[in-house]
Amino acid sequence: MSRTTSKKRLLGWLADAALILYFIFALFPIAWMVILSLKPTNELFSTYFSFSPTLDGYRTVLGDSEGIPFVRFFVNSLVVSLGAVALSLLVGLPAAYASARWRFKGSENLMFTLLSFRFAPELTVIIPLFVLYQKLGLFDTYVGMIWVLQLVTLPLIVWIMRSYFADLTPELEQAALLDGYSRKQAFFKVAIPLVKPGIAAVSLLAFIFAWNNFVFPLILTSNEAQTVTVGALSFLGGDRPKYNLTAAAALVSVVPPLLLALTIQRYLVRGLSFGAVKS
Amino acid sequence: MGWRLNLRPYLLIVPALLLTCGILYPFGLGLYYTLFDFSASKPQPDMVRFENYETVFTQEAFWNSAWVTVLYAVGAAAVETVLGVAVALLLHRSTIVGRVLEKILILPLMIAPVIAAIIWKLMLQPSVGVINYLLRPFGLGGVQWTDTPTGALLSSIAVDVWVYTPFVAILALAGLRSLPTSPFEAAAVDGAGWWYTFRRLTLPMLWPYVLVAVIFRFMDSLKVFDIIYALTEGGPGDSTVVLQIRAYLEAIRFQRYSFGISYTIVLWAVVYLAAMVLVKHLGKIQRKAAEVPAK
Numbered sequence: 001m002s003r004t005t006s007k008k009r010l011l012g013w014l015a016d017a018a019l020i021l022y023f024i025f026a027l028f029p030i031a032w033m034v035i036l037s038l039k040p041t042n043e044l045f046s047t048y049f050s051f052s053p054t055l056d057g058y059r060t061v062l063g064d065s066e067g068i069p070f071v072r073f074f075v076n077s078l079v080v081s082l083g084a085v086a087l088s089l090l091v092g093l094p095a096a097y098a099s100a101r102w103r104f105k106g107s108e109n110l111m112f113t114l115l116s117f118r119f120a121p122e123l124t125v126i127i128p129l130f131v132l133y134q135k136l137g138l139f140d141t142y143v144g145m146i147w148v149l150q151l152v153t154l155p156l157i158v159w160i161m162r163s164y165f166a167d168l169t170p171e172l173e174q175a176a177l178l179d180g181y182s183r184k185q186a187f188f189k190v191a192i193p194l195v196k197p198g199i200a201a202v203s204l205l206a207f208i209f210a211w212n213n214f215v216f217p218l219i220l221t222s223n224e225a226q227t228v229t230v231g232a233l234s235f236l237g238g239d240r241p242k243y244n245l246t247a248a249a250a251l252v253s254v255v256p257p258l259l260l261a262l263t264i265q266r267y268l269v270r271g272l273s274f275g276a277v278k279s
Numbered sequence: 280m281g282w283r284l285n286l287r288p289y290l291l292i293v294p295a296l297l298l299t300c301g302i303l304y305p306f307g308l309g310l311y312y313t314l315f316d317f318s319a320s321k322p323q324p325d326m327v328r329f330e331n332y333e334t335v336f337t338q339e340a341f342w343n344s345a346w347v348t349v350l351y352a353v354g355a356a357a358v359e360t361v362l363g364v365a366v367a368l369l370l371h372r373s374t375i376v377g378r379v380l381e382k383i384l385i386l387p388l389m390i391a392p393v394i395a396a397i398i399w400k401l402m403l404q405p406s407v408g409v410i411n412y413l414l415r416p417f418g419l420g421g422v423q424w425t426d427t428p429t430g431a432l433l434s435s436i437a438v439d440v441w442v443y444t445p446f447v448a449i450l451a452l453a454g455l456r457s458l459p460t461s462p463f464e465a466a467a468v469d470g471a472g473w474w475y476t477f478r479r480l481t482l483p484m485l486w487p488y489v490l491v492a493v494i495f496r497f498m499d500s501l502k503v504f505d506i507i508y509a510l511t512e513g514g515p516g517d518s519t520v521v522l523q524i525r526a527y528l529e530a531i532r533f534q535r536y537s538f539g540i541s542y543t544i545v546l547w548a549v550v551y552l553a554a555m556v557l558v559k560h561l562g563k564i565q566r567k568a569a570e571v572p573a574k
Contacts (some may be wrong), residue, residue, distance in 0.1 A: 022365075044407065091295045
């Protein structure tokens with residue numbers, strides 16, 4: 001008896017050890033970037049470990065001194081990501097509500113079409129858009145970027161919000177209708193307030209996806225509307241690699257998604273695991 | 280009243296559909312472009328019908344890219360599945376260690392893949408990177424991670440694994456937590472061992488959940504772009520030129536627009552076919568899994 005318990009305990013420790021090993025793999029790169037970003041330039045190429053932390057790397061990255069306007073890229077990322085989420089909420093919420101409340105001809109097909117854009121290779125639409133944007137003057141503009149980023153945000157918002165609306169019993173709105181509310185009022189005063197937590201979570205998830213996108217800004221912007229994901233890469237260019245600046249830029253660009261992820265972790269997991277658990 | 284009720288959902292859905300058409304239009308336009316020899320050097324293109332596609336399929340470069348893409352997608356999806364399920368099983372034991380670590384599981388997934396590739400590129404530098412620094416005591420200090428063909432492919436798969444294993448783990452964990460408990464209790468009463476329970480109960484019942492994750496990961500890896508672009512740019516040589524990178528080089532760098540788009544259309548068709556087959560398979564697996572506890 002005691003032998004089996006001690007064997008069990010040993011296996012438990014081994015399991016914990018394996019788990020910790022994976023998490024070292026998962027977290028070490030982030031920790032190492034923090035160290036690298038704090039290194040002074042003269043320590044970058046030493047082959048032995050030396051570390052006298054300085055904030056110079058961040059000062060250079062945030063101060064335009066390498067000719068890369070990183071702060072502007074950061075603001076650009078904010079504007080286009082928020083814009084894409086706002087636009088997607090505006091058209092996505094009614095669509096999600098409609099598909100959750102009414103069975104109508106072609107509803108499943110329409111919904112699947114929306115989701116199927118997730119599987120299309122980005123370049124299939126970007127290259128024609130690149131040609132089109134050059135003609136229309138949308139290349140390297142906020143409007144152009146918001147227009148393509150909703151390709152990422154809209155399907156996400158429609159699909160997740162659809163399930164939140166479907167979870168509400170229709171009786172609530174029917175009661176409101178009996179009380180003399182119009183359909184519109186029932187939607188805005190009953191349905192929307194009840195799914196508010198869902199809207200908040202899905203908006204943040206969509207924001208993170210838009211923020212993290214790389215291909216769209218790489219091809220459809222050059223300077224004015226460029227975002228942090230493309231901007232961080234430009235520190236790697238040039239004849240003298242500036243590893244500390246690259247690390248600092250990478251870290252600055254992951255601060256918003258990481259902060260959001262830590263605050264709404266529970267909802268994000270629900271959003272991400274949604275398809276599997278519900279289907 | 281009747282007709283108004285039927286019209287309303289369409290009205291609500293129209294704005295979303297219009298935005299969607301904003302994407303369908305360039306897609307159709309791209310498809311149309313592939314019938315011409317449209318490039319920067321030929322702004323007034325001639326109709327060439329399917330010549331672009333013929334060139335794609337007869338080019339050795341295409342078959343090389345297709346092979347690299349499949350290796351990458353299968354490799355990444357396979358490692359992520361095994362590792363992700365293992366992490367989920369370990370977290371499902373919910374010890375104190377597990378409960379603390381679970382909260383930060385999501386972090387790599389929130390980092391843009393391109394940024395992850397930059398991070399790993401810095402760590403994999405042969406002379407000053409931290410990986411070789413840590414390997415030096417074991418006599419392995421000089422590995423040229425991204426400068427050899429095999430190394431470059433394995434390194435880019437490693438970045439994919441780093442970013443997306445949490446995705447599989449989260450889905451698998453959600454699946455584990457939604458499994459019915461009674462079959463497991465029955466197995467425990469019967470004195471079934473851990474391995475037997477895992478193979479006969481846990482895995483078959485969990486498989487539909489995992490399969491969704493596998494489908495998503497495999498589809499996404501087939502169209503990988505940002506990780507490769509930032510880590511190797513397709514090199515050394517052609518060793519990591521996946522299809523989307525090839526399309527990018529052709530269309531944007533060499534400005535052979537219609538030829539580059541042909542590449543992405545072929546990739547799009549492949550991804551769609553793969554999705555159809557896998558989704559069909561998913562239905563079968565789910566029906567099978569539903570029968571497991573009954574046995």
